[in-house]
Amino acid sequence: MAAKSSSSSSSVSSGLRQAFDKYSKFGKTQAQLADHNELRIGSGGIQKMMKDCSLLNSKYTSQLLDNDIARVLGKLTTGAAEAGVTHYPKGTKTFEIKGFKLLIDRIAESKGVGHDEILSKINQNEGPSLTNVTETANKDITHRMTDTSQYTGTHKERFDEEGHGKGKEGRADEVNTTGYVHGFKGGNQ
Template sequence: MASGGDLRASYDKFVKGDQATSKDMTKWFKDGGVFTKKTCNSNNLDIAFSKVKEKGKMKITFKQIDALINEVAKAYAKDTGKSEADSVAEIKQKLSKVSGPTATGATKVSKTGGVDRMTDTSKYTGSHKERFDESGKGKGIEGREERVENKGYVGAYKGEGTFDEKVDK
């Protein structure tokens, strides 16, 4: 059977501060593998959480964990066919073994080689090709925008600086 210290250490990894929210408990029970495919699920945990928490409060303390586990153990026992006492012991053991929250839905590195293909500038065509120099290094803003120097009377005037020469003669 799990000791209270192991359970507390595991609890502290999932809870910030001294009080736990329903979301914290759902993550802890899910990572601990307590949920079954049937009755014992996050909905059941939310109902048990509502029964255990004090009226008007949205969080529970570690002192209320035993009561929460006892409530969840009823559904767990129903799904596994074990007694409630055995279910309580098994849930405590599972929860105390959890080393910490796992990252779910985190972005992973592509294994298909698509990143290499998309970053190979030699395969770019059209206007995208103009964004890089010969070595493949990006040109910055010069590669993204057509920069126009507005010198002279007309924007596209080619004979810049020749007007004064013509007038002086």
């Protein structure tokens, strides 16, 4: 019987790890993910997870969740480094998986429910939802405004063939001001 509870415990733990991975990667570019050697989740990702899992309500609001996040981060950054206990450098504002598990324990305590109830709601969730995400209001207008065939003169240079803006290189002519004589503007002529 004990083997069954440990296998269900490991599946709950792996479900928490999957949810942690999904929400910590949500909304980040590949470059942002490559900057860190381990995944970390900030308060925005935690807020989204708790909303998607229906853990926030009129009794346990997002303000109370922010307070729990601050309390757990405070404990993790101010405590002395002990063997087996996660310790974060001062000023850290994100959680790695071990710290996130401590936060889940704190949330369960604040809500007055069991740790397993929080984990089961997180495990039932399929990942970050895209409800209430801003979409392009009128795609026809956006397409028309980025279609370079409709522009003349220098405005045509502001967008590439796919309709993406070129930024400064599409608006400004860069002048090469290198040379031996001060103010000389015609290099390599």
